[in-house]
Amino acid sequence: MPETAEVRADSQFEFITFSAGGQNFCLEITQIREIRRWTPVTALPHTPRDVLGVMNLRGAVIPIFDLAARFGLGATPANERNVVIVAAVGGTTIGLLVESVSEILSVEKAAIQETPDIKSESTRHSILGMISVDETMVRVVNLDSVLEAGKGVAP
């Protein structure tokens, strides 16, 4: 993983960028606990499709979400290179299956743009903002919304 050597100023935020469903996303680095290789999970009955199951993280049972499926981009195809980003939100730890992790991004707060008024209500809710990097666009994932929607148990 390439590391940026810049000194982080107070107004700067660090993000880890990754791709899921062919799109670029990022999460603030303070929310990320670790990045792991994909290992098979234990499926949970009566759960939405984007809940892959639960994984043993040193004794804790954590749910793994397919981030692409969560954002309606179709299920992530099985691949050896897939990784699981373990993130913590509130007192809860969750894992997000993504295709690959790319780099650490250091940006000023001002560089984070608000999500424009796009059509899909749910997409707007799950994205905190956007960052433009070298002519590509990186979406900042709203971890709370991922978690909240994930708790919905199918009837």
Next chain:
Amino acid sequence: MSGNSIRDTFFEECEELLEALVEGLSQMEEAPEDMEVVNAVFRAVHSIKGGAGAFALDRLVAFAHSFETVMDMVRDRTLTVDEKLMALFHRAGDQLSDLVTSARDETELAPGAEACLIKELESYLGESDREEDFSFDALTLDFDGPTIDIAVEADAIPSTRLFTIRFKPGRALYENGHEPLLIFDALAELGDLKVEADLSAIPDFDSFDPSDSVLSWSLRLHTTESETTLHEVFEFVEGLCELEVSVSAAPSPADIAPPIAESAPALAPDPTPPPGPDSEATDVKPAAQGATAAPAASAREARGPKPTLRVDLDRVDRLINTVGELIINQAMISQRIEELDLPTVAHLTNELEAYKLLARDIQEGVMAIRAQPVKPLFQRMSRIVREASDATGKKAKLVTVGDSTEVDKTVIERLADPLTHMIRNAVDHGLERPEAREAAGKDVVGTIRLSAAHRSGSVFIEISDDGAGLNRERILAKAIEKNLVAPEAELSDPEIDNLLFLPGFSTAGQVSNLSGRGVGMDVVKNAVQALGGRVSINSTPGKGTTFSIILPLTLAVMDGFVISVAKETMVIPIASILETIRPNPRDIHIVGTDSEVVSVRGSYVPIVDVADSLGLERTDRKGTGILLLVSTEIQGLTALRVTAIHDQRQVVIKSLESNYAAIPGVSAATILGDGKIALILDPEEIIKLGHNAAPDLFAQHTRMELRHA
């Protein structure tokens, strides 16, 4: 130590003291003559008062003082315990507990809540004041000193006496943070004090151990105070030192003069001197406040120092978690080594086996730390019975059985609310009114029986009353009225009883100010289920009702069968399984379109396919697999079909909800030897899910379930 933690310690001690108080009071009821018990109660109240004084909890002190004073009269045998006084003591105990709680939580109790009780308590004081001859019983002290009859001293006019005290602190006195100098200061306030240190026991420099106690002191105290007051100074170091007190009533004139001058003005403005000579005024007050030396000493003999340790529950939890990891880790290592298939591994296998046993030992030891007797919880319930019988005008007593049964502390804590609720219900709705009881030829006083026992790895708790039993007609009528059951439904008696547990069911038509039986029983059921337990009802008309709660011993570990369901490995709690059956295809019959029953010893038992219930793809065809016979509340016997049973083992329970959410049919998860997660099934929920999938056969129950889904 910060001020706060000292305060916390005080309130923890208060809890223990209040327990002792409640226990003592209930023993007093049975054996009012037993002075040991009376002393124990007195001591509890007195110690609470002492501690409360140190924290300036004035209301608590004032109330405890009244309580203690009356208690002291019982101790002196100037007051005989009768039913009325006993009831007053019980209420005073409850009030004391309330005052402690409000002081601890720093909430203000309604002003004057205790005033009425104080007045009642003080009415007993009045009686004693009228006694002409006021005298004291001899105090027996726990050392080889002389026995002093203070009454004799009463004849001597405002006299000073010379106490000769030999005081040798034990090592524990220093370890507990006491300081002899402060004790001497307190003594000096009582009168004229001369202190002489005895240095004879100081060893050579070479063998000097700075943590040991070698000093002792001889003290001579001229005072007008009583010996009781003197002992109060030493109250907190009792048992931590050697203490000898002797008294002489003939002090040298030279020594008397200053103490009299000092203490006389202090005595003069005493606001409530009882009638009688001054000398009595000197002695009455301290005696009434309590002479603790004698009873405390006898208690020490009886119990010895309590070998316990206070530990923060969080620390124990951390330890339990870590041990759980250790067990899993051990299983993983075993499996890895097996996979290696090493040629000569005999010694390795042996050592691995030893590791396994040690890990298990540690686990059991750690679990035992959390286990606590249910006694305090049961004791609290006697108050609930008292309050409930006061509120309803019924007469009830609580009988407890198996108080020493040990249960996980968390279980005990979380049982308090459901138990309270059920006990209240038992009094309010279970018991008949006294007239009705008399007419039915029963004892006017109803009995609520609370019992606990260990049975095959579970804890059984039963709450029973000897009341009229459940009124099934009324329950059914109510359920139909509330649209919980179809009017044409025909329910068996147990099914009707179980209607009480339905959410929304309420017999609110006849509830009093207490919660009614039926009101909130669903809450009780949920609370018990959240602990991994089950609750059931058994009622006999005219004889009473019994609620049985079955709970796991601990919330952290469970015995389970490792099973396969479709392609998944899962765990099912052994406690819920009555029997496992490999069915003969001949015994399986199809009912309706898709529902199956199996014939077990002549009766037909419905089959619920676990894979179906969980929405998994079924790999086994009908008629294959293993059936697990379980007993459920509503359905009775049901057979759960799984693909295979692999193993029986202890599993460490991991919550799914802490990071995700509750999943129907699954109670928790565990980690298997290969590090994979296996889900732990909840048989009851699996059956419910199964019923929803096959509505035709169990239409009646399904209707009920659906309405509450």
